[in-house]
Amino acid sequence: MAANAQGVAEAPFVWHPATAAEAWQLKQTLGTEGVYTAGGTLLRTQWEAGLAAMPNHLINVGEIEELHGIHIDCESGTGTLGAMITLSDLRTSPLVHASFPLLTEAARSIAAPSIRNLATIGGNVLSLVGDSLPALLIYDPVLHWHDGSNGLQESLSEWLSTAAVHAAWRERLLIAIELTQPALDSNTKRFVAYHKVGRRDAFTPSVVTAALSVQLDSDNRLSDVRLALGGGQTIPHRLELVEQFLTGKIANKKTITEVYALVVEHYEPKGDAFVPVSYRKKAAANLIASELWKAVR
Amino acid sequence: MKDSMKPLSRLETSSIPCTLNGQEISLNVPPAKRLLHILRDDLEMTGTKRSCDIGRCGACMVMVDGVPVNSCLTMAYQCSGKSITTIEGVSAGGMDPIQRAFLEEGGFQCGYCTPGMIISVKALLDHNPDPTPPEIEEALSGNICRCTGYGGIKRAVQKAIEWRREAYESESVHD
Numbered sequence: 106m107a108a109n110a111q112g113v114a115e116a117p118f119v120w121h122p123a124t125a126a127e128a129w130q131l132k133q134t135l136g137t138e139g140v141y142t143a144g145g146t147l148l149r150t151q152w153e154a155g156l157a158a159m160p161n162h163l164i165n166v167g168e169i170e171e172l173h174g175i176h177i178d179c180e181s182g183t184g185t186l187g188a189m190i191t192l193s194d195l196r197t198s199p200l201v202h203a204s205f206p207l208l209t210e211a212a213r214s215i216a217a218p219s220i221r222n223l224a225t226i227g228g229n230v231l232s233l234v235g236d237s238l239p240a241l242l243i244y245d246p247v248l249h250w251h252d253g254s255n256g257l258q259e260s261l262s263e264w265l266s267t268a269a270v271h272a273a274w275r276e277r278l279l280i281a282i283e284l285t286q287p288a289l290d291s292n293t294k295r296f297v298a299y300h301k302v303g304r305r306d307a308f309t310p311s312v313v314t315a316a317l318s319v320q321l322d323s324d325n326r327l328s329d330v331r332l333a334l335g336g337g338q339t340i341p342h343r344l345e346l347v348e349q350f351l352t353g354k355i356a357n358k359k360t361i362t363e364v365y366a367l368v369v370e371h372y373e374p375k376g377d378a379f380v381p382v383s384y385r386k387k388a389a390a391n392l393i394a395s396e397l398w399k400a401v402r
Numbered sequence: 403m404k405d406s407m408k409p410l411s412r413l414e415t416s417s418i419p420c421t422l423n424g425q426e427i428s429l430n431v432p433p434a435k436r437l438l439h440i441l442r443d444d445l446e447m448t449g450t451k452r453s454c455d456i457g458r459c460g461a462c463m464v465m466v467d468g469v470p471v472n473s474c475l476t477m478a479y480q481c482s483g484k485s486i487t488t489i490e491g492v493s494a495g496g497m498d499p500i501q502r503a504f505l506e507e508g509g510f511q512c513g514y515c516t517p518g519m520i521i522s523v524k525a526l527l528d529h530n531p532d533p534t535p536p537e538i539e540e541a542l543s544g545n546i547c548r549c550t551g552y553g554g555i556k557r558a559v560q561k562a563i564e565w566r567r568e569a570y571e572s573e574s575v576h577d
């Protein structure tokens with residue numbers, strides 16, 4: 106029988122709860138012996154790399170109805186993505202593309218189609234470093250969890266800011282992600298961009314993943330600036346200081362030169378043996394500066 | 403315990419119904435066993451290749467319900483009720499035009515990546531018979547070839563598109 110890197114036989118129990126409450130109850134009973142499993146693509150990478158042992162119990166969350174479905178209300182500009190939505194669903198949904206275009210781009214940049222056919226948005230978010238996160242952060246995302254009570258709602262930004270240090274959320278089941286499109290003021294246009302820069306063209310961990318959304322009036326004055334950065338092992342976050350700096354400014358050479366310096370100064374990525382912090386800062390600053398140029402061109 | 407919460411068995415095998423290359427079968431395997439090992443070791447269908455084991459090379463590509471997936475990432479329970487097509491299934495009715503195009507256009511050298519490539523191309527063309535170059539590139543982005551430099555593969559895909567179009571047009575004329 107095949108074994109993973111830890112030498113554990115591939116023979117865990119696999120549970121198939123039909124409701125969120127059943128899944129949560131199972132997790133309570135099994136504790137660290139039981140692991141929620143969606144597409145299993147990230148878990149498999151962790152098991153094979155020896156970063157985690159294959160658990161004794163997998164809790165397959167794929168059969169829970171509530172976790173499926175893309176619901177978008179184009180009128181109000183709001184939407185909900187079930188945690189079990191695959192990245193392929195995101196990549197190909199015309200509704201997602203119309204309302205949350207940065208997500209279509211993000212899905213295109215993650216892994217390859219065959220992996221996206223298994224991998225879910227829930228698993229990507231809960232990896233803490235998924236490339237969907239910078240795109241999601243632009244749309245005021247709210248996570249809907251099942252925690253054994255009436256359900257818990259929490260802003261994605263807030264959760265990300267503490268998720269690496271607090272582990273309590275690992276007991277919860279992610280149900281869905283709620284999004285809201287930025288509103289567009291009259292006489293303005295919106296410019297959005299998503300970029301993932303890797304060491305190779307495709308299929309490689311990101312050096313920088315950036316998502317940007319700005320509103321411009323006819324003088325190129327910026328408002329409702331939203332900017333999120335991540336990549337590699339950096340937990341993605343909005344760059345509020347840079348957003349505040351840009352708000353109300355005219356996007357011109359001076360502003361863009363200043364914003365480059367500000368990103369280099371304030372963005373704090375995690376480096377690794379391949380790409381040091383200084384390179385990631387410059388790559389991020391270059392991306393933001395070049396996208397702002399495109400916005401005013 | 404509700405039925406839905408009964409675990410599939412652990413060390414003993416469980417019976418997972420699915421269709422393999424058009425034939426209804428039951429997989430009597432541990433539920434988390436990988437499809438790659440089921441195909442190669444249990445069913446002795448070695449057309450599907452094993453290389454990286456972690457989803458990075460595409461050698462193990464199969465179609466599940468018509469879309470490509472890496473069989474090294476897919477666990478047995480994820481195949482329940484699904485239709486699996488392997489490279490053996492692609493050529494069941496004789497050589498597929500995609501395979502012939504790879505032969506004629508030099509789309510392979512050692513051939514190790516080829517079954518996975520063929521599966522990805524078939525999945526693409528079954529959904530999108532006339533893909534653009536960026537669409538082809540995206541569809542094959544999970545298949546790595548260490549030999550060809552991809553030139554022959556790109557030519558093979560273009561040839562397969564042409565042949566399939568010609569076959570479709572001549573069928574339409576005869577209808």
Ligand SMILES: Cc1cc2nc3c(=O)[nH]c(=O)nc-3n(C[C@H](O)[C@H](O)[C@H](O)COP(=O)(O)OP(=O)(O)OC[C@H]3O[C@@H](n4cnc5c(N)ncnc54)[C@H](O)[C@@H]3O)c2cc1C
Nearest residue numbers: 141143144145146147148216224225228229235236279457
């Ligand atoms: C070859 C390869 C390339 C990859 N490339 C990229 C890439 O370019 N960018 C990127 O961001 N990622 C990449 N990944 C990582 C991974 O595929 C994605 O993060 C994917 O979206 C994870 O989803 P999943 O459904 O497979 O998660 P799983 O592996 O099933 O789960 C991931 C984690 O989330 C938990 N979990 C899942 N769903 C829930 C839920 N509903 N409630 C509570 N907990 C849950 C699991 O317990 C686990 O801890 C790659 C993976 C592979 C194998």
Ligand code: FES
Nearest residue numbers: 453454455460474
């Ligand atoms: S063996 Fe499955 S992708 Fe490499």
Ligand code: FES
Nearest residue numbers: 511513547548549
């Ligand atoms: S032909 Fe040798 S790896 Fe592709």
